[in-house]
Amino acid sequence: MFRGFATISYYADDLAAAREWYTELLGVEPYFAFPEPPAPPAYLEFRIGDDQDELGLIDRRYAPPGASNAAGGAVTFWHVDDLAGTVERLLAMGATEYEPVTPRSAGFVTASVVDPFGNVIGVMHNPHYLEMVEARATTSA
Known part of the structure; x- marks a missing residue:
């Protein structure tokens, strides 16, 4: 059934600031952005750790209805x-x-x-x- 951790998603009001913060914390740039540059991203993804786990950053505008800050x-x-x-x-x-x-x-x-x-x-x-x-x-x- 559950096979393992796949992706965790964090929301941010300021995705550009979140990108900078997480890039500094993790020491790597996101490997994926959607939409692709030069458009401003709505989603960014990093691969980190021993298993290259996925950490996604999502513009809070796309959070599910009722999601709390x-x-x-x-x-x-x-x-x-x-x-x-x-x-x-x-x-x-x-x-x-x-x-x-x-x-x-x-x-x-x-x-x-x-x-x-x-x-x-x-x-x-x-x-x-x-x-x-x-x-x-x-x-x-």
Whole structure:
């Protein structure tokens, strides 16, 4: 049934500013824009991480009816190697704390922030994620 994370979409009132912010955060340019330049984009997409997961930025004009600008709801957590450093960088870039660094159990630690565009970004240290990356590397070797 569910095969894995495919794309997460964040909405922004100012897509040009969101593009700059996420390009700086991720260290890569979006690989896809629609419509294509020179038209101003309504959608941008980045591929990031070990599995080249897709992060889409959508002009908020195209949000579903009734969608709120308020942060909250479901949170997607991205595994990061340096949780404290990542949270520090996000805050320095203008994000605001949503949930502080919180130790869970069995080595899991989470935190989340709200980006300057109102989207919640979850980050975590996830031992299971690391086990799966290691298992794939061992299997493909």
